[in-house]
Amino acid sequence: xxxxxxxxxxxxxxxxxxxxxxxxxxxxxxxxxxxxxxxxxxxxxxxxxxxxxxxxxxxxxxxxxxxxxxxxxxxxxxxxxxxxxxxxxxxxxxxxxxxxxxxxxxxxxxxxxxxxxxxxxxxxxxxxxxxxxxxxxxxxxxxxxxxxxxxxxxxxxxxxxxxxxxxxxxxxxxxxxxxxxxxxxxxxxxxxxxxxxxxxxxxxxxxxxxxxxxxxxxxxxxxxxxxxxxxxxxxxxxxxxxxxxxxxxxxxxxx
Amino acid sequence: xxxxxxxxxxxxxxxxxxxxxxxxxxxxxxxxxxxxxxxxxxxxxxxxxxxxxxxxxxxxxxxxxxxxxxxxxxxxxxxxxxxxxxxxxxxxxxxxxxxxxxxxxxxxxxxxxxxxxxxxxxxxxxxxxxxxxxxxxxxxxxxxxxxxxxxxxxxxxxxxxxxxxxxxxxxxxxxxxxxxxxxxxxxxxxxxxxxxxxxxxxxxxxxxxxxxxxxxxxxxxxxxxxxxxxxxxxxxxxxxxxxxxxxxxxxxxxxxxxxxxxxxxxxxxxxxxxxxxxxxxxxxxxxxxxxxxxxxxxxxxxxxxxxxxxxxxxxxxxxxxxxxxxxxxxxxxxxxxxxxxxxxxxxxxxxxxxxxxxxxxxxxxxxxxxxxxxxxxxxxxxxxxxxxxxxxxxxxxxxxxxxxxxxxxxxxxxxxxx
Ligand SMILES: Nc1ncnc2c1ncn2[C@@H]1O[C@H](COP(=O)(O)OP(=O)(O)O)[C@@H](O)[C@H]1O
Ligand SMILES: [Mg+2]
Numbered sequence: 212x213x214x215x216x217x218x219x220x221x222x223x224x225x226x227x228x229x230x231x232x233x234x235x236x237x238x239x240x241x242x243x244x245x246x247x248x249x250x251x252x253x254x255x256x257x258x259x260x261x262x263x264x265x266x267x268x269x270x271x272x273x274x275x276x277x278x279x280x281x282x283x284x285x286x287x288x289x290x291x292x293x294x295x296x297x298x299x300x301x302x303x304x305x306x307x308x309x310x311x312x313x314x315x316x317x318x319x320x321x322x323x324x325x326x327x328x329x330x331x332x333x334x335x336x337x338x339x340x341x342x343x344x345x346x347x348x349x350x351x352x353x354x355x356x357x358x359x360x361x362x363x364x365x366x367x368x369x370x371x372x373x374x375x376x377x378x379x380x381x382x383x384x385x386x387x388x389x390x391x392x393x394x395x396x397x398x399x400x401x402x403x404x405x406x407x408x409x410x411x412x413x414x415x416x417x418x419x420x421x422x423x424x425x426x427x428x429x430x431x432x433x434x435x436x437x438x439x440x441x442x443x444x445x446x447x448x449x450x451x452x453x454x455x456x457x458x459x460x461x462x463x464x465x466x
Numbered sequence: 467x468x469x470x471x472x473x474x475x476x477x478x479x480x481x482x483x484x485x486x487x488x489x490x491x492x493x494x495x496x497x498x499x500x501x502x503x504x505x506x507x508x509x510x511x512x513x514x515x516x517x518x519x520x521x522x523x524x525x526x527x528x529x530x531x532x533x534x535x536x537x538x539x540x541x542x543x544x545x546x547x548x549x550x551x552x553x554x555x556x557x558x559x560x561x562x563x564x565x566x567x568x569x570x571x572x573x574x575x576x577x578x579x580x581x582x583x584x585x586x587x588x589x590x591x592x593x594x595x596x597x598x599x600x601x602x603x604x605x606x607x608x609x610x611x612x613x614x615x616x617x618x619x620x621x622x623x624x625x626x627x628x629x630x631x632x633x634x635x636x637x638x639x640x641x642x643x644x645x646x647x648x649x650x651x652x653x654x655x656x657x658x659x660x661x662x663x664x665x666x667x668x669x670x671x672x673x674x675x676x677x678x679x680x681x682x683x684x685x686x687x688x689x690x691x692x693x694x695x696x697x698x699x700x701x702x703x704x705x706x707x708x709x710x711x712x713x714x715x716x717x718x719x720x721x722x723x724x725x726x727x728x729x730x731x732x733x734x735x736x737x738x739x740x741x742x743x744x745x746x747x748x749x750x751x752x753x754x755x756x757x758x759x760x761x762x763x764x765x766x767x768x769x770x771x772x773x774x775x776x777x778x779x780x781x782x783x784x785x786x787x788x789x790x791x792x793x794x795x796x797x798x799x800x801x802x803x804x805x806x807x808x809x810x811x812x813x814x815x816x817x818x819x820x821x822x823x824x825x826x827x828x829x830x831x832x833x834x835x836x837x838x839x840x841x842x843x844x845x846x847x848x849x850x851x852x853x854x855x856x857x858x859x860x861x862x863x864x865x866x867x868x869x870x871x872x873x874x875x876x877x878x879x880x881x882x883x884x
Contacts, residue, residue, distance in 0.1 A: 263770065289772035301767040303760045309882045313753075314760040315771045320753045327752035328745065346882055358882035381772050 214277060216241045216417055217262075217293075217385055222271035224257050231257045232268075233441040239385065239419055239434075242411055246420040246428045249438035250461070255421045256298055258438070259387055262419075263295045264288040275385075290318065292384035296391060298421075300370045304363030308354055308373055311362050312345035315380035348376040352406065368399040375406065379414070386410065387419045392427055400424060404431055429453065437461070474524035478517040485513045488855065557830045561743065564833070568736050572729045580725070580732050584800060586840045587735035588793050593820040593832040594742045595789030600818065601827035602755065603782030604762035605655070606663040608814055609670025612650075613643040613787040615809035617794025619677060622690040622804045632696035632799045636792060643791025644784045646673075651783035655776055670814055678806040689805025695727065696734055696799050731800050738796060742789055743829060749785070751880075758782055819857065823864060825871025834872050 219237040232254040239245045247255050261268040264285035273281040303311050321337035349355050352372040392400045410416040422428050435452045437445040445455045492503040572580045599607045620639040624630035654665045677684050702713050749755045757778045761768050798804045820839050824831030
């Protein structure tokens with residue numbers, strides 16, 4: 212197989228005496244959906260935080276398209292095309308939906324001080340294009356009617372979709388979703404599944420997913436990584452994971 | 467009712483405990499001895515009346531409030547008027563009207579009034595500048611006066627040592643203040659909230675103490691005097707011009723009148739305020755303005771979206787400092803004299819009070835608050851001893867009555883048009 216887009220090996224994160232992540236390895240190939248599952252407190256979110264530069268991993272290598280990115284600050288990793296959502300919704304609540312999408316395009320806008328001050332043609336053009344791009348994605352996530360409403364007033368499911376659209380504003384290669392289906396009803400979960408498929412198939416985005424909804428995970432993933440108490444437990448296709456005795460034991464043991 | 471008696475009694479006692487030492491006792495020196503004098507009987511009667519008033523107010527104000535709620539018309543009209551006044555479109559109209567009035571009235575006003583108006587405009591400019599940092603970017607800066615001092619001394623020094631005029635020194639003063647803002651901002655903007663406030667507070671004091679101690683250059687506590695006044699395209703407003711220069715009244719064949727100079731300074735201040743208003747209005751609609759708001763709401767989300775928080779905060783800090791620099795150099799030109807004592811912490815506090823009083827982020831609010839904050843002490847000169855007490859009372863009243871400020875900001879929202 213070709214070189215993986217994201218290649219993580221021996222990732223370890225220690226908080227004082229607590230070993231939250233211990234030697235996790237992860238390979239994500241272009242245009243795959245890879246899921247990370249495991250009981251609460253297993254260290255999944257911590258892995259995300261390490262990959263996106265919010266934590267500096269204690270040990271381990273993170274290669275993005277062959278380039279080492281561990282230790283880079285978060286905003287620079289995002290600029291390399293790795294963008295994430297959070298376990299809790301983190302929209303800019305007082306800004307409207309469309310403004311949330313405009314802010315996320317900050318780096319792609321004309322931010323020249325004088326250009327903005329005098330509304331040069333280049334400035335107007337860049338603002339117009341940003342608006343169009345944002346409107347396009349509002350359509351993709353079915354939120355056009357809510358464009359001018361403050362993000363905080365949207366329904367929970369809508370906020371979740373807006374968050375994904377906002378990530379897409381940064382033109383990512385890898386989209387990392389932290390429990391995107393948590394709190395969604397079955398219909399919304401179906402919509403989410405369709406959206407993830409759309410992102411991968413039409414927009415060429417690679418998705419790394421943390422999720423507890425097994426039906427969703429099993430139906431959409433190309434590859435699944437199981438983590439238990441910070442350690443990698445299993446790694447394989449959905450069929451392999453479903454049949455893996457260790458996984459069954461860990462999950463049943465939990466229950 | 468009975469459960470209110472204890473707090474009511476306590477409030478009345480508090481009134482007495484606070485006002486007797488402040489109003490009732492006077493310290494006077496006689497020779498080298500310090501003696502405590504009681505106040506007149508009427509003062510004590512007033513204090514007693516206040517205490518009784520407080521007692522009944524605390525006892526009954528819940529009922530009064532209920533009465534208010536039962537007849538809802540008045541408060542609702544007031545609330546409606548408030549939100550109407552804070553609409554961006556209304557604010558634009560009010561500001562346009564204000565501009566016209568501001569340009570016309572000084573030709574009919576008295577010299578003293580124009581002079582105070584000029585002072586108010588300096589504070590409007592400072593308030594608007596600090597508003598960028600505190601109101602828009604959400605960074606608590608307690609050393610803003612430091613940048614004001616940098617601007618003032620830049621012009622004073624350039625004028626003293628290199629003979630610069632006001633107009634050529636103005637951009638340099640702005641740039642100098644911006645540079646200081648940038649250099650200070652770089653290390654400290656990693657700090658959050660209270661820590662940032664403390665470091666900036668220290669910075670303001672450092673600047674003042676430096677200016678006072680670099681006696682060779684800045685003249686120490688005496689400051690620098692004889693700073694040149696602004697000219698109108700080379701026309702001076704003095705009675706007699708220097709070598710090779712012309713005066714305004716000679717050029718236009720007018721009688722010399724000292725008020726011309728005052729009005730001219732006032733008009734420059736109006737011009738600078740208009741420039742500031744224009745820039746801020748544009749900033750609000752620029753990507754950086756949106757980024758400031760986003761950063762104020764959620765820094766972590768901003769970082770996850772590829773924005774560099776340090777750079778975005780730094781831009782607010784630098785821009786805010788620039789306006790303080792402009793205001794400072796104008797202050798130096800108006801005063802003709804700068805000394806470190808013009809840049810004490812209390813100035814920072816007043817500017818911050820203007821921002822908070824006006825409503826964070828709101829421009830019309832800042833203008834209104836600057837007027838109140840500067841005009842009140844001027845109008846109530848005879849009460850100048852109680853100036854700080856009145857500021858305190860004003861703040862308390864505001865926090866109860868309108869914690870969001872006089873005219874809180876309603877940001878212009880970008881709309882998606884179908
Ligand atoms: N910043 C932190 N400091 C200390 N402990 C942390 C920190 N972040 C996470 N942890 C700990 O790491 C473990 C894994 O947490 P997390 O990654 O959130 O699990 P989950 O798999 O549910 O997302 C937990 O025990 C948590 O308490
Ligand atoms: Mg988690």
